[in-house]
Amino acid sequence: MPRVLVLNGPNLQRLGTREPAIYGTATLADVERDLRAAAPDGVEVELRQTDDEATLLGWLHEAVDTGSPVILNPAAFTHYSYALRDAAVLVPEAGLPLIEVHISNPHRREEFRHTSVVSGVATGVIAGLGVDGYRLALQYIADRLPRD
Ligand code: DQA
Numbered sequence: 027m028p029r030v031l032v033l034n035g036p037n038l039q040r041l042g043t044r045e046p047a048i049y050g051t052a053t054l055a056d057v058e059r060d061l062r063a064a065a066p067d068g069v070e071v072e073l074r075q076t077d078d079e080a081t082l083l084g085w086l087h088e089a090v091d092t093g094s095p096v097i098l099n100p101a102a103f104t105h106y107s108y109a110l111r112d113a114a115v116l117v118p119e120a121g122l123p124l125i126e127v128h129i130s131n132p133h134r135r136e137e138f139r140h141t142s143v144v145s146g147v148a149t150g151v152i153a154g155l156g157v158d159g160y161r162l163a164l165q166y167i168a169d170r171l172p173r174d
Pocket of ligand 1: 036037038099100101102103104127128129130131132139
């Protein structure tokens with residue numbers, strides 16, 4: 027069964043209570059439940075979160091090794107982690123989509139958020155549409171999954 031990995035970086039386990047005026051009140055558990063409900067039959071969704079850069083890199087390597095499309099919210103790593111970029115590029119290089127998602131629109135926020143070191147290697151980027159961005163990314167991926 028095709029599996030989509032939904033990978034989330036630092037502080038995103040705080041969704042729901044973290045700066046709700048910016049990120050809304052949905053929790054990551056809500057996001058996972060909605061994605062599973064939206065996934066077409068036969069498509070598995072696995073959502074993970076870590077504050078640890080090395081763990082996130084390992085999950086991207088795992089996506090390559092298992093042929094899993096990725097929805098990635100790199101959170102603050104977006105803005106400075108070249109290691110994350112170097113791992114992220116392996117996903118599209120393996121022929122798998124990697125969609126970068128941001129709940130807020132970083133371009134409307136502080137200057138340091140205007141740079142993403144990941145966008146240049148992502149298949150596509152969704153930002154500023156709240157947690158709906160995850161579902162839209164899943165829809166894009168699901169529409170393109172090979173069918174048997
Ligand atoms: C974020 C935006 C980042 O700038 C921030 O560091 C986050 C969340 C977003 O989803 O809007 O943690 O990636």
